[in-house]
Amino acid sequence: MRQAMHAGATEHGDESGFHESTNNDRLIASLAALVIRLARMSLFEGKMVSGTSRTHGSPVGLGPDDRRAMGAISRACLIQGLPDHGAEIHDLLALCTRPLGEWLTLPEVVHAGLNHTVLIHADDGIPTAEAEELAAGFTGMTAAIEEQLFARFMDVLSRHPEGQANAYYTKVRDFVVRNPVCNLDDFKLGLTEEVPARVWLIIQREFYEAVPTGWCVDGTVPICDHCGNAMKKGRAGLVCRTAACVATYPARSSRSVAASSVMRVARGIRQYWVEPGIDELRLYDALRASGTPAELYPFRDRVDIAVGDTGIDLKTYVSPETLGQKFKRSIGGLAYYAQRLLVIPDWHVASVPSYLYRLTRTMGRDDVTCLTVSEALARLGSKESGYA
Ligand SMILES: [Zn+2]
Known part of the structure; x- marks a missing residue:
């Protein structure tokens, strides 16, 4: 066993400590990259993540890069005396919805200020912006998920003169942020006068989706007074589904809508x-x-x-x-x-x-x-x- 494995959490001044630190920086990057790869597969290719290796004729599952990333997590866990978190992909992904400091207690996680960092958004199963940043520059990473998500929208906009395209972009994004849950028909007339029909179609088909019945509380969907998003049942009453809203405002809902009468923004959006x-x-x-x-x-x-x-x-x-x-x-x-x-x-x-x-x-x-x-x-x- 190498010297560094026995070095302990506090020793980082010597050369072996330095190497260990470098390896573990890569470790977090490779874990973040794994999260991004699997999210892209599920978001854009509609594939479910399975724990079995990818074999001929069965493209669903894990590739060699994914296996390598999981193996690196297993090794790091063993060295630190932690449970083997890299052994099973579903367990690993579930852990990634929790702050790194809760389960991957490596000295480097602390030193890099990553104790509270979460790689996957728990409700949506989408990588966080921080996961993308941590994976940036890691071998084999391509265009950001965001770029891919809005590709068609940007493509349609680019067919219009610059000034007009810019105005459409702002109008659409402003609308979507202000209306995370809404009846699109209520806005259709107003918006179709302001944006071209093709852009409206993208809003309708790609940016919004049906509200699942699971979002109902006592038969209807409660709406947040502050941001217009749906609310869910928390331990002490209703809680807004927008984290930034929860952080600033006391929960308040004065209206409720039938799930079938509204749409919600799609999870990537x-x-x-x-x-x-x-x-x-x-x-x-x-x-x-x-x-x-x-x-x-x-x-x-x-x-x-x-x-x-x-x-x-x-x-x-x-x-x-x-x-x-x-x-x-x-x-x-x-x-x-x-x-x-x-x-x-x-x-x-x-x-x-x-x-x-x-x-x-x-x-x-x-x-x-x-x-x-x-x-x-x-x-x-x-x-x-x-x-x-
Ligand atoms: Zn809210």
């Missing part, structure tokens, strides 16, 4: 648009209300919000280290703006110790300012900003 959209729209609406000329999702989502030459991205990564790494690698659409703000919801900053400090430190760049939503509002809404 929920994860990529609705969940982050709650905070994005809250900031956007507050800026507009203060007279600041904010634009939402300009240039088909170059940034989340733009105010003049200020670009704003809003993120709610659990781990400031993972988010910091992402922006260290690339600032994405913020590069188009002279002033660059990376904004974190106040509720999120309050729930993670030293969030902004850790984020800024990991990112290690001075061309992006990290601040809370309320700080961003104060800065952009003030008369001195020149925008308000």
Whole structure:
């Protein structure tokens, strides 16, 4: 057995500790990549994940890369004296819906700030944004799931002149975030006047789906007063299905609808648009209300919000280290703006110790300012900003 295996959790100064750390960084990346591969298979190819190896004539199941990732988890668990979490794919995926710090208690998970990181969204079975970031750059990873999910929508938009396409994009995304559960017929007339029929068809067929009867509470679907999403039964009453909403508002529902009378946004859309959209729209609406000329999702989502030459991205990564790494690698659409703000919801900053400090430190760049939503509002809404 190698020296490093006996090194213990606290020793990282020596060379063997360094190698172990590097291997385990890859370990998390390979686990995240496994999660992404399987999610893509289930989302886009409609295949169910089975524990049996992929064999000739039976494309459903696990490939060699998946087996390797599971084997690496098994080994790491053995070394740390943990149960063998890599042995069975369904067990492993179920664990991935819980914070890494609860089951994969490796020193590197702690050091990388990943204790509270979850790789799979429990309700939707969709990888979290953090899983995608952790898998980024891992061998064999291709286009992001989000890109694939919205490919047809973007393709239809691209057939229109730039300015028009951008306006359609913002209109549709704004609508979807504000109406996670709705009767599409109620909006059909209003929206079909504003977006082309082909775009409307995509909204109808790809962005929304029937509400399952399992979403009923006492026969109907309770709707959240704050964000319009459906609510579910919690331990102490109804709970909104939007995590960002639960974090900020007390649960309240004053209306209920028949499941057959409404549609819900499809699970991928929920994860990529609705969940982050709650905070994005809250900031956007507050800026507009203060007279600041904010634009939402300009240039088909170059940034989340733009105010003049200020670009704003809003993120709610659990781990400031993972988010910091992402922006260290690339600032994405913020590069188009002279002033660059990376904004974190106040509720999120309050729930993670030293969030902004850790984020800024990991990112290690001075061309992006990290601040809370309320700080961003104060800065952009003030008369001195020149925008308000
Ligand atoms: Zn809500």
